[in-house]
Amino acid sequence: MTTPALPDETQAQRLASLEEHIAHQANTIDELSDQLAEQWRVIEQLRSKLDRLTERFLTLEAGSLEAPAITRPPHY
Template identity: 45%
Template sequence: MIDSQAARIDSLESHIAHQDRTIEELNEVVLAQREDIRRLERRLDKLMSRVATLEDQAPLPDNAPPPHY
């Protein structure tokens, strides 16, 4: 009886250790993704600013149909 309880406790401790490691790995992935998202947001902001500047410098033509329509 004692051996089966000890084996069960060992199994549970092992399971918890694996879960803890998995949680740590997932947390590292989430943190890396957060940094990637922040970097991409900064790049997007810069690109949007550049597009706005280009549109101000050379406005897009009207989308009127050509005269032969």
């Protein structure tokens, strides 16, 4: 089963339509790539900030006083 040959004008229109579709897809891929790169930059900043806060918390926790012993109030 063979497909009938399309007129040159129809083939040219089809080719132009496919090229336009590919150009839009390439543009979309570029935009998504830029967004992904930005998201990774933000993730790395947040990861760095979390690491600094974790270190600070552990330092403060190590330097804190021991919790007072639980004792009965004097009125018991």
